[in-house]
Amino acid sequence: MTKNNEKAIGIIAAMQIEIDGIKAQISDPETVTVSGIDFVSGHINGRYVVCAKCGVGKVFAALCAQTMCLGFDLECIINTGVAGGLADGLSVLDVVVADSVVQHDMDTSPLGDPVGLLSGINIVNIPVATRIARVLSECVEQVGVKCVLGTVATGDQFVATDEKRRYIKETFNAAACEMEGGAIGQVCYVNGVPFGIIRAISDGGDGEAVLDYPTFAAKAAENSVRAVLRFIDKF
Numbered sequence: 006m007t008k009n010n011e012k013a014i015g016i017i018a019a020m021q022i023e024i025d026g027i028k029a030q031i032s033d034p035e036t037v038t039v040s041g042i043d044f045v046s047g048h049i050n051g052r053y054v055v056c057a058k059c060g061v062g063k064v065f066a067a068l069c070a071q072t073m074c075l076g077f078d079l080e081c082i083i084n085t086g087v088a089g090g091l092a093d094g095l096s097v098l099d100v101v102v103a104d105s106v107v108q109h110d111m112d113t114s115p116l117g118d119p120v121g122l123l124s125g126i127n128i129v130n131i132p133v134a135t136r137i138a139r140v141l142s143e144c145v146e147q148v149g150v151k152c153v154l155g156t157v158a159t160g161d162q163f164v165a166t167d168e169k170r171r172y173i174k175e176t177f178n179a180a181a182c183e184m185e186g187g188a189i190g191q192v193c194y195v196n197g198v199p200f201g202i203i204r205a206i207s208d209g210g211d212g213e214a215v216l217d218y219p220t221f222a223a224k225a226a227e228n229s230v231r232a233v234l235r236f237i238d239k240f
């Protein structure tokens with residue numbers, strides 16, 4: 006990859022439906038493929054961006070974020086997509102913007118650590134830069150969608166039972182659950198790159214999730230895309 010002399014806003018999503026609407030706005034896109042992931046860069050309304058669909062889960066998300074950090078001069082990375090809603094009062098199609106992210110499946114508690122402790126960096130919650138969380142929240146509200154600011158919980162599991170849902174919500178005081186944000190956050194944290202997470206609710210992470218997710222994912226993803234496009238203009 007050749008570094009452009011402009012700083013890029015990096016956008017990562019797990020699935021095509023979560024990022025195609027952003028990629029489509031890039032003028033004169035250039036694509037570089039690394040480890041099977043396409044990094045599509047160019048300008049949206051004069052702002053230099055790089056977009057990638059990483060695939061599902063923490064390993065692909067980390068691989069993608071690290072490659073982006075090495076290949077581009079980044080202003081920040083924004084992880085966009087859908088999530089299971091955990092906070093009270095959240096409905097399908099509402100949006101959660103992270104003020105921090107945890108990995109709910111990280112657990113060295115048998116050794117005496119707090120659940121979710123990230124060995125090596127020794128924190129549970131990775132904080133999101135206040136300005137990114139604030140601007141993302143404003144953008145969500147400006148596109149007419151309800152926004153909740155809170156903790157996003159990441160793990161390599163599609164959450165679809167009341168029991169798992171309650172565990173994640175209560176253990177981490179989490180507002181939403183998904184499968185990539187915590188890995189992207191950890192990569193950004195160790196690379197000193199500011200990051201943000203914005204997730205529209207496709208389901209409740211409960212017994213209904215397997216039916217709700219295919220019904221609402223595409224429509225929810227659109228809400229997150231609209232807010233991210235606004236963010237690119239404003240940030």
Ligand code: ADE
Nearest residue numbers: 087088089163164183210
């Ligand atoms: N993404 C969307 N819904 C989800 C769920 N219930 N669990 C994990 N990731 C999700």
